[in-house]
Amino acid sequence: MVDQERAADVIARDLERRIITGELPDNSPLPAEKDLGQEYGASRTVIREVITALTNRGMLENRPRFRPVVKKPGFDAAFNTVGSIVQHLINAQEGVETLFQSRVFLERALVREAAIRAQSSDIRELRAALQANKEAIDSSEDFYKTDIEFHRVFYAIPGNPIFTSLHEAYTQWLAAHWVKMERSPERNARNYESHKAIFEAILDRDADAAESLLERHLEQAWEQVKGTFNV
Amino acid sequence: MVDQERAADVIARDLERRIITGELPDNSPLPAEKDLGQEYGASRTVIREVITALTNRGMLENRPRFRPVVKKPGFDAAFNTVGSIVQHLINAQEGVETLFQSRVFLERALVREAAIRAQSSDIRELRAALQANKEAIDSSEDFYKTDIEFHRVFYAIPGNPIFTSLHEAYTQWLAAHWVKMERSPERNARNYESHKAIFEAILDRDADAAESLLERHLEQAWEQVKGTFNV
DNA sequence: TTACGCATTTTTGTCATACAATACAGGATT
C-alpha cells in the first residue's frame, strides 16, 4: 500500500527541477499563483502549498505580499533552512555549548591545516585580517567584525565552500550570545594578542602550537559567553 | 517598514513553541486541522500552510491522509531538512566531491582526536567494530554496514551529538554513490586492512600516523566512487 | 527625455463552502 502522493508534492518536485536546471533563473520572481495553477492544472490551494513548501526548503524567498523569488540553493541555503531548528536547540545552555564545542573542534582542525598547508596568499589574508583587528581594538563594534573576519579566513583556506557557509552559520547562530559579551579595549587587546600568537605559530608552521593556542583562545571566549547565562 | 506577518507565520511560531516545550508531546499526532483552526481562530487554509511549513522544517512528519506526527527536533532533524537541498547539490560531480572532501577533513580531525584522547571504552568499541568488519568480509551487504559502523565510532568519541548526527547525514547523502561501488571480498579485505592499520595507530597513540592512514583510506574509497561517474 | 504621482489592474492573504477518498472508531460476527 504505497502512500499516494499529494498533487502538491508532484508539482513541488517539478518546480525544484526547474529551479535547479535554471529554467527558472536564480533571483527571478516566480510566476503568479494563478498562472502556475493553470500550467499544472491545479487549484491555487495546491500551488500555495507548493510555494510554502519550497520556501521552507530554501528554494524560494517569500516576503508577504511580494512575489516569491527563486533561489538556486547552495550550501549556504542549506544551513539557512536549519536555522530555525538550531535557534530552538541552542536556547538551553547545553545546546549552545554543544554547538560551540563543535565549532572549537572544527576550527582546531582548520588552524592545524592552515599551519601545515597555508599558501602565501592565505598568509597575506591572515596578516591583513590581523592588522584590521589591531586597528579596531578601541572600537567595540568594529572589533567584533574584524574578530569574525580573522576566524573566517581559516574557514576559507581549505577552499571548500561548505566551510565558508558553515562559518556564516556559526557566527549567525552564536551571534545572539556573542554580542552580550563584555567588550573593552583591554579585552580586545588580549584577543588581538591571541590572534597574533596563532598567526605566528602558523608562520612557524607549528601545527601543534597553533592548534593549542586556538583552543585556549576559544575556551577563553567561551568562559566569557558562559558568563552571560547566569545573569 | 516592517513586513507584516502572515497569520500562518504567527501560528507556526506558536506551534513550534508548543512542540519544543513538550506541550505537544514528541511522536503524538497533531490535532485535527479543524480544531487547530478553531483554537487559533483561523481558517483551515491557514492551518494547512502552517502544517506544510513545520513539516518542511522537520518538526512534523506528514504522510498523506494521516495525521501529522509531532517530532521534537534535534540536531539530526536539522540535517534531515538540509537533505533535499544537498541531494540536488551533489548531483553534479563537483558537488559530491565537495561534500566528500569536507567529510575527509572532518574525519581526519576525528581520528586524530581518537588517537590522542580515546578512552578504553572507545577502544573497545573500535575493536568490536573492527572485528565485525573482519567477519563480514565475504558478505557484500554486511560489509557495507560494518564499514559504516567502524567510521561511526570516530564520530561518537568526542561525545558531541552534532557529530553523530553528521555521520548519519553523510552516510545518507553519499549512500547513492557508495552503493554503486564495486564490492568484492578482495576489496573488502583491503578495506579491513586499512581499518586495522588505523586502529593500531590509535592504539599506539600516533595521531599523525592515524590521520594519514585515514586520509589514504578515504582517498582510495573516493577513487572508486569517482569511477562510478564516468560510466 | 526622465521622474514623479495617481488611477487602474493584478496578485496575494484569508475565508467559507463543497465533495470525494480515505482513515478511524465502534459494533456485529465469527
Next chain:
DNA sequence: AATCCTGTATTGTATGACAAAAATGCGTAA
C-alpha cells in the same frame, strides 16, 4: 480475541469571494 462492516471524522483538492497590498500604465511636471 480476531475479523469484518458500517457510519463518521478528517484530509486533499477545488471554487468562489473579498480586502489589502503591489505592480502597471499613463499623464504631467521638471
